[in-house]
Amino acid sequence: MEELYFLTARDARRLLFAKGGAKLNLDLRKTNRTLEVKLEGDEFIFPDGTRVGRDVIERIARDEGSVYFVGGGGVYKAAIAGEGFYKLVPTIPPTIEINGIRMHRTKEVNPLQDTRNKVNAVKPREGETVLDTCMGLGYTAIEASKRGAYVITIEKDPNVIELARINPWSRELFTGGKIQVIQGDAFEVVKKFNDESFDVVIHDPPRFSLAGQLYSEVFYRELFRVLKPGGRLFHYVGNPGKKYRRKDLQKGVMERLRKAGFVGVRRVEEALGVVARKVEKS
Structure with missing residues (x-):
């Protein structure tokens, strides 16, 4: 290139x-x-x-x-106009803006700190296999691979993949050898994985209004299925609407994760998300 x-x-x-x-x-x-x-x-x-x-x-x-x-x-x-408007934004490292909405937190933390907060919630280790359900610019997948994990990452939007190919901070997605990129809808792709395939799942979906099915109990059951016994899950949720409409999206997510079989479900405030795990076999 x-x-x-x-x-x-x-x-x-x-x-x-x-x-x-x-x-x-x-x-x-x-x-x-x-x-x-x-x-x-x-x-x-x-x-x-x-x-x-x-x-x-x-x-x-x-x-x-x-x-x-x-x-x-x-x-x-570094922009693509299709059904929506996509562009790299010059934060360090860059984030993507889609129709004016940024994919990373950029106010309190930069995208790299944001990524590390998410990955630290589940601490991937050398030799583990990680599923990253929503790739974006791939910072989560890259960070997990730097810790010695093998990563499978999924991205639905070809425009996002194209901007990742341009972005110098995303280069290791395509050159490092420890990351496999799958283009597809995570809701469908995850169904194709074998039971107990992953040590860690990092689930950082688009906002609920854009991808409600990725917050469903049906999808959480699939994530539970593909996790190995003792496997860890981090689910980025954010707090949309809580400040103004007294909604608590995290609470609903936690309830559905428990119904899907997860234990140890708790909030991780610094990463604006939730962690959970699958019980180890006795």
């Missing part, structure tokens, strides 16, 4: 203010590496030789909420 060079509004402003070009980090701070972008007349020359006009860099400098990349001789916004 050709190397892509990423720009945010902040990076573009640095180019505009620098005389004669600048050394920049061009991978959204995934590494500390910097590369030189030269200036000739009104054109910025990137390391692969792509020339980008000052007017384009000025437009990027005004767009605080988007990520751009240079590659293949052109400049592109």
Whole structure:
């Protein structure tokens, strides 16, 4: 895959203010590496030789909420317009915004801290097998694999997979060798797994209004089935509506998990979710 060079509004402003070009980090701070972008007349020359006009860099400098990349001789916004509008957002690491809704918490914590809070709730270990039901940009799957686990991750939306392929922070999804990506609806895909296949399940579904079946007792019974005895589950729930409508979605989730057979069901406040486990065989 050709190397892509990423720009945010902040990076573009640095180019505009620098005389004669600048050394920049061009991978959204995934590494500390910097590369030189030269200036000739009104054109910025990137390391692969792509020339980008000052007017384009000025437009990027005004767009605080988007990520751009240079590659293949052109400049592109990391965004996809289909049935909805998808784009990478320049948090560090990036999150995806779908129709204006962000997929990660970005106010109290950054997406990486958010991911670690979720994974720490079930602590995958060396040699374990993890099911990550809703991949997104794959940060959960990558974090679990870094701890020595083999991960199967599912993503329904091909647009999300496409943005993950672009995002430098998602690269290990496709190159690490310890993660298998399945495109499909988790509600259907999980039915195909054998009983007692996974040591850990991390279930981080879209909000209830978008994917209600992934919060159903029927689905929880499938997650229970594929977990090994003694296996652990983390279920991200968030607290939508609690503040304003006195609803407690977590309470309903916990009740349905218990009905599905899980024990040790409790809240994990720092990860805005619930943990549970499957009883070990005696």
